[in-house]
Amino acid sequence: xxxxxxxxxxxxxxxxxxxxxxxxxxxxxxxxxxxxxxxxxxxxxxxxxxxxxxxxxxxxxxxxxxxxxxxxxxxxxxxxxxxxxxxxxxxxxxxxxxxxxxxxxxxxxxxxxxxxxxxxxxxxxxxxxxxxxxxxxxxxxxxxxxxxxxxxxxxxxxxxxxxxxxxxxxxxxxxxxxxxxxxxxxxxxxxxxxxxxxxxxxxxxxxxxxxxxxxxxxxxxxxxxxxxxxxxxxxxxxxxxxxxxxxxxxxxxxxxxxxxxxxxxxxxxxxxxxxxxxxxxx
Numbered sequence: 001x002x003x004x005x006x007x008x009x010x011x012x013x014x015x016x017x018x019x020x021x022x023x024x025x026x027x028x029x030x031x032x033x034x035x036x037x038x039x040x041x042x043x044x045x046x047x048x049x050x051x052x053x054x055x056x057x058x059x060x061x062x063x064x065x066x067x068x069x070x071x072x073x074x075x076x077x078x079x080x081x082x083x084x085x086x087x088x089x090x091x092x093x094x095x096x097x098x099x100x101x102x103x104x105x106x107x108x109x110x111x112x113x114x115x116x117x118x119x120x121x122x123x124x125x126x127x128x129x130x131x132x133x134x135x136x137x138x139x140x141x142x143x144x145x146x147x148x149x150x151x152x153x154x155x156x157x158x159x160x161x162x163x164x165x166x167x168x169x170x171x172x173x174x175x176x177x178x179x180x181x182x183x184x185x186x187x188x189x190x191x192x193x194x195x196x197x198x199x200x201x202x203x204x205x206x207x208x209x210x211x212x213x214x215x216x217x218x219x220x221x222x223x224x225x226x227x228x229x230x231x232x233x234x235x236x237x238x239x240x241x242x243x244x245x246x247x248x249x250x251x252x253x254x255x256x257x258x259x260x261x262x263x264x265x266x267x268x269x270x271x272x273x274x275x276x277x278x279x280x281x282x
Contacts, residue, residue: 040137040149043111048153049254050102051131055157058095058122058129062159095120095131103133106254113138113148123159130156179265189278190268196277199260203239203251208232217242228253 096117103115112135119132132154139147181190184199191199206214211222223246224232231249232238238247246255272278 036139040151043107043137044151044153046106046254047103047112047133047135047151048155050099050106051133051153051155053254054095054099054102055129055131055155058131059157059159062123062129063161095122099131099133103135111138112136118152119154127159127161128156129159130154180262181265181268182260182262183268183271184260189274190263190265190271191274191277193277194260194262196274198243198274198276202241203248204241205237205239206247208234208236208238211238211240211247214240216240216244220245222247225249225253225255227255 099117099120100115104112115133115135117132118134119130121128121130123129132152134150134152136148137151139149181192182194182196182199183190189198214222216222222240222244224230225246225248228249229247232247236249238249239251240247248255
């Protein structure tokens with residue numbers, strides 16, 4: 001590079017400037033590539049949460065439908081809105097439209113494409129509610145001509161109809177004494193205790209001002225929840241968990257919804273035991 005200073009010329013090498021610009025570009029590109037899997041995983045978790053919460057709500061309303069099917073219409077006297085809520089929530093097409101709207105809203109603009117609600121089974125077998133969705137996770141930029149990744153989420157819940165399983169299968173099940181274990185929505189490991197801290201959401205109410213001085217069981221600080229934390233402010237009550245890392249403005253925040261099922265050990269043994277409550281089992 002040449003600079004003219006009066007009648008004198010001075011030549012300065014520009015190689016360092018070029019190297020710095022190139023190095024910064026590569027660093028930014030590498031950082032984005034490292035963050036992409038985490039963002040995609042976060043989006044999948046949001047979609048799964050919508051399915052889990054919706055299935056839970058549907059399973060609760062199914063109890064009312066079951067009572068009506070048994071000829072007990074006294075349940076309608078408890079609320080004037082039951083009939084409207086049932087007709088709105090327990091209709092397959094309405095559920096599909098509701099799920100599509102919720103998923104597109106919570107996933108964020110431009111995060112997913114080609115969303116398809118592939119299953120919205122509402123007690124078709126007499127007791128189970130099954131919701132499933134398929135979608136494409138968008139990649140910020142094409143990698144080897146790949147601009148999106150196909151993904152799917154699915155959840156199944158038994159309706160709150162107050163009866164034993166296999167009620168409508170027309171055959172007696174053999175009652176054997178088998179060890180029962182617990183699994184969460186992520187299906188990571190099976191747990192021997194329902195109170196395992198990986199499954200429970202034991203909230204503690206504290207003041208917003210005290211958050212700065214509180215620590216979780218690992219010694220870490222509590223940070224604002226990305227979903228509901230913006231609603232917190234001075235003078236408010238917030239909620240924390242002993243093993244959590246975020247504080248929340250409400251206990252039903254979608255980011256901490258956990259779905260736990262009790263299943264026979266034989267069905268979950270392949271998952272491996274939880275290191276916290278499973279002892280030496282593998």
